[in-house]
Amino acid sequence: MRLHYWMMASLLMLIAFLALAWGKGDAAKGKTLFSRCAICHGDSGEGKEAIAKALGVKMPALGSKEVQSLDDAALKKIIVEGKGKMQAVKLPDAEVEDVIAFMRSLKKPFPK
DSSP states (O other), X not given: OHXXXXXXXXXXXXXXXXXXXXXXXXXXXXXXXXXXXXXXXXXXXXXXXXXXXXXXXXXXOTTSHHHHTSOHHHHHHHHHHOBTTBOOOOOXXXXXXXXXXXXXXXXXXXXX
């Protein structure tokens, strides 16, 4: 009976994990949506120095450890609510997930 309980619990945890994994966005769609953001952030998320200087802000590369260490909820909040001089972006949740998936694809290898 105990073994049956643990097998069922493990199966439920696996299903929950897969459901979360499937809920993530599509990086290819996110790249297309990101074209709007590229005006300031650059095509590869490197940030445009001239824009940052004109606005008087620090614009970290989206592939940097600083940005990539944020969880998806924090990135979503920044996208939909804005931060500092970055204005909010109006997108459906699924498209926000796509943009975040694209941003995650920009991750650079970090030294340990």
